[in-house]
Amino acid sequence: MTCDNEWIFKTADRLCDFYAQEFGGKKSGRYRIPAKLLREIAGRRRLYEDDIREIGRAVAERGFVLIDMDSFYVIMSANTFVNYRRANEDFL
Template sequence: MMIEALIEEAADRLCELYGETFGGKPSGRYRIAAKLVRAMTGKKRLYEADIVTLTRAMLERGYVLIDMDSFFVVLSANTFTNYRRANDDVAD
């Protein structure tokens, strides 16, 4: 199977995990070890291009993938819609 297809499958699974119960919570944001993400993609090493491709695939599905080096964080893109906005006045 081509790496792009494996990354798409990994993105699907990472999105599914968002809605599953584990870690004492019914659903929601979570962190996942880089080792598990590598296993999902069938790669021994995730290169920057792989992470970018996976991040884009997650965004297309409505989720944000944050690379924290040894693990990844998955959040719903909707999480950010209610954040307060910084405008020109506060940026000075």
């Protein structure tokens, strides 16, 4: 972990912490965050593809998924996907 990337880990921590906070009429859970607010949390004027990828990796290490929806981002628990239907060779 280098000092240059410290903001990525702090951003990931904040995004993961929000998952457990009550807002939007729900006690906790998945949420969406506008790109502008993500930039503010990261303390950056711009976030590039590489930045989003690194934040996504840091979030994944904490058990969450960052989904880029172009104008906003979605944060979900990785456990959400465990019970999804699985496609296999028979699917082809």
